[in-house]
Amino acid sequence: MSPLAKLLRWDSVVGALLVAVFLVGTGTTDGFADTANLSAALNDIAEVALIALPMTLLVVAGQVDLSVASMLGLSSALAGSLWDAGWAFELIVPVCLLVGALGGLLNGWLVTRVGLPSLAVTIGTLALFRGLASVVLGTKAVADFPESYAQWATYTQTVPGTFIPYPVALFAVLAVVAAVVLHGAGFGRSLFAIGAQEDAAYFAGIRVKRIKLALFVVSGTVASFAGIVYTLRYGSARADNGFGLELVVIASVLLGGIDFDGGKGTLGGAVAGVLLVGLLRNLLTLNDVSSEIQVVVTGVLLIASVLTPRLVAVLTERRHRRAATEPVP
Amino acid sequence: MHLRSRTRRSTLAAVSAVSALAVTLAGCSGTTKDSAAKDSTGSVAKASANPDAALKKDLKLAFLPKQINNPYEKIVDEAGIEAAKEFGGTGKEVGPSDASASSQVSYINTLIQQRQDAILIAANDPNAVCTPLKTAMKQDIKVVAYDSDTAKDCRQLFINQASSEEIGRSQVRNIAEQLGHKGEIAILSATQNATNQNTWIEFMKDELKKPEYKDMKLVKVAYGDDDDQKSFQETQGLLKAYPNLKGIISPTTVGIAAAARYISSSSYKGKVVVKGLGTPNQMRKYVKDGTVEQFALWNPKDLGYLGAYAAAALASGQITGTEGEKFKAGRLGEYTIGKDGEIILGPPTVFDKSNIDQFDF
Numbered sequence: 001m002s003p004l005a006k007l008l009r010w011d012s013v014v015g016a017l018l019v020a021v022f023l024v025g026t027g028t029t030d031g032f033a034d035t036a037n038l039s040a041a042l043n044d045i046a047e048v049a050l051i052a053l054p055m056t057l058l059v060v061a062g063q064v065d066l067s068v069a070s071m072l073g074l075s076s077a078l079a080g081s082l083w084d085a086g087w088a089f090e091l092i093v094p095v096c097l098l099v100g101a102l103g104g105l106l107n108g109w110l111v112t113r114v115g116l117p118s119l120a121v122t123i124g125t126l127a128l129f130r131g132l133a134s135v136v137l138g139t140k141a142v143a144d145f146p147e148s149y150a151q152w153a154t155y156t157q158t159v160p161g162t163f164i165p166y167p168v169a170l171f172a173v174l175a176v177v178a179a180v181v182l183h184g185a186g187f188g189r190s191l192f193a194i195g196a197q198e199d200a201a202y203f204a205g206i207r208v209k210r211i212k213l214a215l216f217v218v219s220g221t222v223a224s225f226a227g228i229v230y231t232l233r234y235g236s237a238r239a240d241n242g243f244g245l246e247l248v249v250i251a252s253v254l255l256g257g258i259d260f261d262g263g264k265g266t267l268g269g270a271v272a273g274v275l276l277v278g279l280l281r282n283l284l285t286l287n288d289v290s291s292e293i294q295v296v297v298t299g300v301l302l303i304a305s306v307l308t309p310r311l312v313a314v315l316t317e318r319r320h321r322r323a324a325t326e327p328v329p
Numbered sequence: 330m331h332l333r334s335r336t337r338r339s340t341l342a343a344v345s346a347v348s349a350l351a352v353t354l355a356g357c358s359g360t361t362k363d364s365a366a367k368d369s370t371g372s373v374a375k376a377s378a379n380p381d382a383a384l385k386k387d388l389k390l391a392f393l394p395k396q397i398n399n400p401y402e403k404i405v406d407e408a409g410i411e412a413a414k415e416f417g418g419t420g421k422e423v424g425p426s427d428a429s430a431s432s433q434v435s436y437i438n439t440l441i442q443q444r445q446d447a448i449l450i451a452a453n454d455p456n457a458v459c460t461p462l463k464t465a466m467k468q469d470i471k472v473v474a475y476d477s478d479t480a481k482d483c484r485q486l487f488i489n490q491a492s493s494e495e496i497g498r499s500q501v502r503n504i505a506e507q508l509g510h511k512g513e514i515a516i517l518s519a520t521q522n523a524t525n526q527n528t529w530i531e532f533m534k535d536e537l538k539k540p541e542y543k544d545m546k547l548v549k550v551a552y553g554d555d556d557d558q559k560s561f562q563e564t565q566g567l568l569k570a571y572p573n574l575k576g577i578i579s580p581t582t583v584g585i586a587a588a589a590r591y592i593s594s595s596s597y598k599g600k601v602v603v604k605g606l607g608t609p610n611q612m613r614k615y616v617k618d619g620t621v622e623q624f625a626l627w628n629p630k631d632l633g634y635l636g637a638y639a640a641a642a643l644a645s646g647q648i649t650g651t652e653g654e655k656f657k658a659g660r661l662g663e664y665t666i667g668k669d670g671e672i673i674l675g676p677p678t679v680f681d682k683s684n685i686d687q688f689d690f
Contacts, residue, residue, distance in 0.1 A: 032442075034442060036442070037438070040442075083362055086363060088361045089359055089361070090359035143455070143456035146360050150460075154460045156464070233460075234431045234460075235459055236456040238454070240429065240430070285423070285435060291425055291426040292397070295426065
C-alpha cells in the first residue's frame, strides 16, 4: 500500500472527520462541548452503536442482518407485555435475550442450512419479527417501568466521575471485545476470508457455516438487548420501537469504511462511523439545521465513503502506470 | 455430518446456558410491576404566581411538533411564532422528520442546551419524552404540551384544542338543527379503538338521550379506519342498509372527506346531511357544491397563538400551572387553568360557505 493510499484509507478519513466535527463544534457552538450535551448525544446513539458491533462482523463476512431493528421492537414489545403481566424485570431480560438468540438462530439456519442469501432472509424476518411484536403488544404502550432501572439507561446517571452514560460504557467494553475478535484472533481472519471468498475459505478448512450461524445468533441477541436499553431509556415499550433503525446502523457501518462486498474494514472505522453520525446530528440540531437537511448531509457522507476508496484506487493505478512508462534517465 | 453435530451441540449449549440463567434469576425475588415503588419524585417545586407580573421581553420559545412536515402542525407553530413577536419574544419550530415515539427526544436535549425559555411540544408518545422534559423543568425551562398531551408530570400546562364534551355534544346539536330534530343518523368513525373518537361518540350518545332528540335515532356506528377507501365504502354501505338515513356524523378528517366525496356524486346529494370534523382545504369543494352545509374543527392558528401566550405567562411568573390561575392571551382574551394544568382553547370553529375561504389548511 502506498503512503498516499494509507493516508487516504477511509477509516482514517472518518476518524479525522470525527475529530474535525468535535473541534468545529467546540469552537463554534455554545453548549456543544458541555458534558451534559455529550452525555445526551452519546446516549442517543446507544442502541445503534451496540447493534453496529455484530453488524460489522457480519458485513466483513459478506453477510447482512436487516432484521435487527424489528428484533429490537419485538424485544421491547415482549418486555412490555411481560411487565404488564406482572413478571419480574430480572426474569424479563433473559427471556428477551433468549428470544433474540432464537431469532438469530432462525436467520442463521435459513442462511446456512437452506442456503439463502442473508439479504433475502433478513428482509423476510424484518417483517416477521415486527409482525410478531404487534401480535405481542398490539398498538398500546407500556410505560410504568421501575425508576431505578430506567435511570440506568438514561443520561441522568453516568459512570461515576465521567460523563459516559451506562449503555455507552457497555458499548465501549463490547467494542474492545469485538475489536479483539476481528483483528486479534484467528476467528477474525476467518471472517475476512469468508467475506473475501467464501468457497476458498471453506476449502481452506474454515468452518464457514458454523461461524455464520454464530454471527447471526450474536446479532439477534445484541439487538434484543438493545431493545431492553431502548425501552428503559424512553420509558415506553412499543411494538413500533426502533422502526427503520436498521438503515441507520448499516449506514453508520458503511460510513466507517466497512466494504459491503465483505472482506474489508476495521472495527475502529465502524465505531468512528457511528460516533460521527451521532455527533454530527447533534451539532447540526444545535445549530437549528432542519432534519431534512441532516438526512441529505448523512447521504452525501455515505456516498463519499463509498466513492473515496474507489477514487484512491484509480489514482494510485494511474501513478503506477505513469511511473512504469517514464523513460529511465 | 461432523460439522453439523458440532454446530448443533454448541447451539444447544448456548441455549441451555441462557435458559439456566433465566431459571436461576427466576428463583430470586425480582422487581415486578406491583413491587416497583411508584416514582415519587413529584413535580417540580412551584413558585408562587404573580398575576400582575409583566410579560418578559426576549423570551425564546421552541415549538416541537410531532413531525416537521405536517401541514396542520405547521399552521399551529407558525401562528405561535407570530404570537411570540407580539410580546417581543422569538419563536422557532424544530422537530423530527418522522413521528415515531422516540424521535423527539434528541431535539428536547438540544433545546435544553440552547437555553430556551419554554418548550412547546405535541407529543408522539406521552412517556417517551418524559426524561428530557423533566430535565428541562429542573433547569427552569417551562414545558407546555399542546394538541397531544404528555404524561401529566412531564409538563406544566396542556393546551387542549377543544373539550371532548363540547365536540361531541355540538355535533349532535348542529345536525339536529339541520334535520329539524327528527330522523335516522349514523356515525362514521376512525378505528374501533381510537381514544379521542370514542370519547366524542360517548358524548354524542349521551346528548341524544335528551328529550329534545326523542325523534332522532342513531342506527349505526361504522368504522372507516381513517382509510379513505374504506371510509368511502362504509358510507356506501350505510346508505344501502338504511334507506331512511338522514345524516352522517364523521368526527375524523379522513372519514368526513370520503363520505362527502361519495355523497357529492350520488343521488343522495342534498338529501343526506354530512357533518363532522374536517379541514377547510379537504372540504372546500363539497361546501361549495352544496353537499356539505357546515363542518367544524378548532382553529389551528388560535391553538398556536394560545400556546405561545401560555408559555410566556408561565415564563414570566404570571402563572405556575395550578388550577384556577388566570392569564391574558392577547387577542383571545382571558383564560383560566383547569384541572391537571389543562387549558381549553374554546368551542370548535364552524366552517361554512361564508367563512371557508378565509382558511388555508
